[in-house]
Amino acid sequence: MIGSSVRQSPAVSGTAEAVPGVRRAKDTTPRRRSPSLAARLANNAFLLRLLARPLRRFAPVLSIGRVVLVSRHADVLDVLERDGDFTIAEVNAATMDRIDGPFILGMDRSEQFTRERTILQSCVHPSDSERIRTFVAATAAQLVGAAATQGRIDVVQDLARPAATRLVASYFGVPGPDEVTMMRWMRVLFWEAFLNSGGDLAVRLCGEQAAAALHAYLDELIAAERAGLDRGGEGRDTLLTRLITAQADPATRLSDEGVRRNIAGVVVGAVDTTSKATAHAVDQLLRHDGALQAAQRAARDGDVQVVAEYTFEALRFNPLNPALVRHVARDAVIAEGTRHRRQVPAGHTVYAAVLPAMFDSAAFDDPNTFRHDRRPAADLNFGYGMHSCFGLYVNRIQIPELVAALLRCDGLRRAPGRQGRMVYEGPFPDRLLVDVAGPVPTGRAV
Amino acid sequence: MTQLEREDVQGLVFSGYAAMHEARYLFYEVADPAGARRWLGELAARVTTGSAGEGAHCTNVALTHRGLAALGLDPEPLSTFAPPFQEGMTTPYRQRVLGDVGPSAPDMWAWGGPPGSDSSAPEDRLHVLLLLFAPDGGAMDSLLDAEMSRATGEGALRHLQTLQPEPLPGTISAGKFGVEHFGFADGMSQPVIQGTGQEDELAGEQARRHVVATGEFVLGYPNGYGELTPSPWLPGPDSGKVDLGRNGTYLVVRQLKQDVHGFRELVRRLAGTVGDDADAEARFAAKLVGRWYSGAPLARTPHRDDVDLATDNAFGYAEVDPYGERCPLGAHIRRANPRDSTAPERARALELTNLHRILRRGRVYGPGLPDAATEDDLVERGLIFICMSANIERQFEFVQQTWCNNPKFSGLYEEQDPVLGTPPPEGGLFTVQGSPFATRARGLTNFVTVRGGAYFFLPGVRGLLSLAGRS
Amino acid sequence: MRQAAFTILTPVLPGHCTALSELLTSIGDAVVDDQRLGLSGLDRLHYASFSILPGGEGPRLAFEGNIDGSPSAFLENLLDVSASAIDDVYSHCAGYPPLADGDREPTLRYLLDRDIGADTFFVAWPGHSLDMIRREDELRRWIQDFLDEPEQASLRRSDPENVHRAVVEAVRDDPSIRWALEAEPLPFLVRHPRTVLVLLAAPALAGLVAIVVAAARRGTARRPARLFLATVAAAAAGALARLRAAELADDHRERSRTTDWETVYTAWSKNLSQFRHREDAKGQNHLTSIADIKPGLFRFVTLRTVLAVIRAVATLSPVRGQLGGITSIHFARWVITPDRRLIFLSNFDGSWENYLGDFVDLAARGLTAVWTNTHNDVGFPHTTWLVEQGARDEARFKAFARRGMEPTLLWYSAYPGLSVANISNNRAIREGLRRPQDAGGTEAWLRRL
Structure with missing residues (x-):
């Protein structure tokens, strides 16, 4: 890539079909490789919950080869809290470096981590919540309305992904050259970063090209935004423009490259995660009839707060990640002072199994029952500790709003037969079809 | 222990x-x-x-x-x-x-x-x-x-x-010594001696990459x-x-004269190897060294300097840059410390590399050559290089011989450390790996001359x- | 073409050591330009060395050759070129029939009769003849120069397939380099070690399974099968017990020695400069080493077995260019002499320090299994179970290895500018002209340039 940081590949800037080996952003008849057994298992929340019980009881810290699986709630919190013993750089840093450059998601506790996370945090304003809510509610209503006329909605492709992409454009301030390209970049980058553990060459190539294209695009965008700000333009107020403005103060100054790295890191993590969580929540609500009806009532009453409770309880049954991965940086003890105490040697990999932990009766009363009024502090949907989700403040609002828009539809039900099953591509849902009779006017002015 | x-x-x-x-x-x-x-x-x-x-x-x-x-x-x-x-x-x-x-x-x-x-x-x-x-x-x-x-x-x-x-x-931050004469932040990467307490401040990659057995630097303790x-x-x-x-170590002192004017000339002459844009000179210099002027490693930020990464030392090559397309295989810092790229298995590679670490205590001498200087002022300047190791042969000399001066380092053919090396009279070679294929910079001259040196205890x-x- | 090794061991006449040593050193000092032995003119010689080794009945001259084809063909060729220099050298050796009337036959006979070959011979790239190695390096330079031409600048913005096509066309257009497009396959065994491995291992494994099955089932074969398995198990247990006993005896001797190894080595290390005369003068180095095999039949048999295993692994390993993970050895051999000594001769890339470091870091077990059966006055480090510890004791192992070294008086390398990695890279470049063989396709091929 020497001297070619702005090399724009036709495969990326051109039409989606030109990308070899990678499907178009929206394509419901995929050339899909049959997923591996492990991938099937990881995506099957029911099976995981079934396995989780004996695991928690008989092998709360299970060690196989160089992998350690931790499944009790207290131990999972412990692992995620001890960020000096159980680190993330080994897991994520190289990936982040390849597609973006260093980003907090791949950094361990360090001055740099603290600084960059603090600066990002300082660019989030208290009033953003309302802004996000208003925008997402309007976008979601529009998307659902458009799709509902055909009687069938793909929760992933028709609702969650475009909505998240539009929020990225409006609130984070990165619209991309156009929405389709932007969605494809996000997908391809995620693909390369998180799905391509086998190192498929075509995927890597696309990922690298998308990274280069996004890089070039962001360079231009940042220059343009800066020029706009310099002109004294009171125009756009986005996370990106705030990062640029923050450069004026040495305490919050990121280098130009730092601004690019950080906004790109935030943005790449903002689309497919949201869409996965939304799809999971809807899927689980559809499996819990009582809850579905109650949530629909709340949605129609305009009580998004209650919808949020249902959404996150639904996510507990199938969270974004069934487990979080950490690297054992130094010899450590897990579950010190208990009977299942275990020494884990440096160099091993720890899976902090979030899903089993959220069914641990020590932290959740009657964990197998769907109860929307649980104490939220115990849930691990957004991770825990130093690396808990940066986008929490966005998605606490965005996901329930997306779910609520759907719930307001009349006759919401899973598409019949095989069509209604959620389809995964790697760990990401690619399709979840629901049938609706038609949209119901929103119960609340937006 | x-x-x-x-x-x-x-x-x-x-x-x-x-x-x-x-x-x-x-x-x-x-x-x-x-x-x-x-x-x-x-x-x-x-x-x-x-x-x-x-x-x-x-x-x-x-x-x-x-x-x-x-x-x-x-x-x-x-x-x-x-x-x-x-x-x-x-x-x-x-x-x-x-x-x-x-x-x-x-x-x-x-x-x-x-x-x-x-x-x-x-x-x-x-x-x-x-x-x-x-x-x-x-x-x-x-x-x-x-x-x-x-x-x-x-x-x-x-x-x-x-x-x-x-x-x-005058201002020192985070123990950094500032800048050497070619203009690069120096002394960025140091091993951390086990048992000094410094290792407790590190976590994750940093700890694994840089903590080295006490006996590698102090006699009388278990080595690597x-x-x-x-x-x-x-x-x-x-x-x-x-x-x-016991509790002693070997100290290497070498006075390394730097031809700053020559270095700048060469960078100007060969910058075209890596492009013709405004950043080409800085990029070529960074390719030679493996870090940008600020100290930010090419492995982390291959496209341009990023001061926020100036002190970043938790990087490796094996995963992000196995072929040298970010940081060339023969770049100075990649030769002097190949990190996790010395063996097929990363963790093992780090262990092997860490059997060849040195503790540097260099300071620059001589006044700096002004940035605007158009010709050499003929004033001697350079680095008083001081390093310590318990085993001179396996550490200091190994780095010098098997890594820096070795023409065959990392599968290369006929080049030396582009900064430290003494190229042949017809000029040295430096390969900048890249896509679709590598570029070769030819006519490298000698910038660093040894003016004195001795082994001490x-x-x-x-x-x-x-x-x-x-x- | 097959690579072969010869190790010609001849007793030096009493009192001739100094003269012989001086003669060889003087040739060795300018071995490339030397016209007396004319080694650089021999187109089948990869590496050669002369050294004088201690022996039970006085010093012996060791002449090592790593060649293409058979030793007799090579030596004939050598005698054609430099019979008189060979005559000068061997006139210092016992039993040598001086060259008379230009009849080289007795000389050839003399040399061939005293060739003790190699017990284990390692070749990094078997099947790569000297000619091929040189031509393929020439090809690599040719292609690099082609790509570096200013006229080809546009290729840098081209995609890999186009670059490949342009290179192939350019090669085809130049008659002097066109040969590179023709296939020049390596021997079957070199290309398909796995197939050979399976062919060899399958019958053995099948036999073993048959015996185990027979032992488990009722029938007439049950008794003999069980007897066989029991005998094997007992023999293995016996061998292990014998091994531990031998190692404990070694530990005992070590405890009762009067001077510790550090003192012995310190005293000896004053001679180090003898080796360093030649060491690290080029990018490659040569190592001549000799050690006594520990007394007793057991150690002798163990050593032979270990060498046989290493030979099998080196021959059948699907990963070429490395020995136990060490990727810097071009040619190496172990030879057991009739008077119970183990000679080790190696031609390798890089420094002694790096080479020995690789021994310790990468191949400690294998090398321990070999040298733990030998000793010198520094002594091999404490070993358990044949492969454990031993060479992991870095300082002592290096001292043991240094102590076992003998100066290489004359050393010749046909390609001092090529590392093991370079040779295989050149080969892959050439093979990839017709069709990129790398997993990464054309991109990976281009990375080799």
């Missing part, structure tokens, strides 16, 4: 004394062995160790093999020191190992050259190195006066020469193989042995007392 006896180890092992802006390195010849031993014994009480704070000023002392002989050490214990230390830096074999050929040949050295050369402190007379550090010029003057009169006042030692690094820049590196000894009472090496405090005959 044995507790590290910080109070017995000289402070230079633990710190580059960043708060001490002034430094002087004094070379002495032993004039009166008994007097010199007495001086050394008294000095042992003043030497800065790893336990006390740095105080008002810092003093450390090291000796050459000739110096130990001149103090009156017997041939038998003298032969128990590490072979390179015994042989010195100027033998034909070591010249080949270190790449001290052509303009860097010891015959031309300003100090430390072979007996009979023009060196002001030739190898046979260079016995003692006294390292003095003070926070400012005034403090240095009085320290210098006091130490000089103690050393030479009663005729124990004869002063040969003093090396005077530039005062450190879990063994004790052979340590020099004195015959003790009851035909036993007194461990002279930096004893522990008890070791000093033993040498003084006061144990």
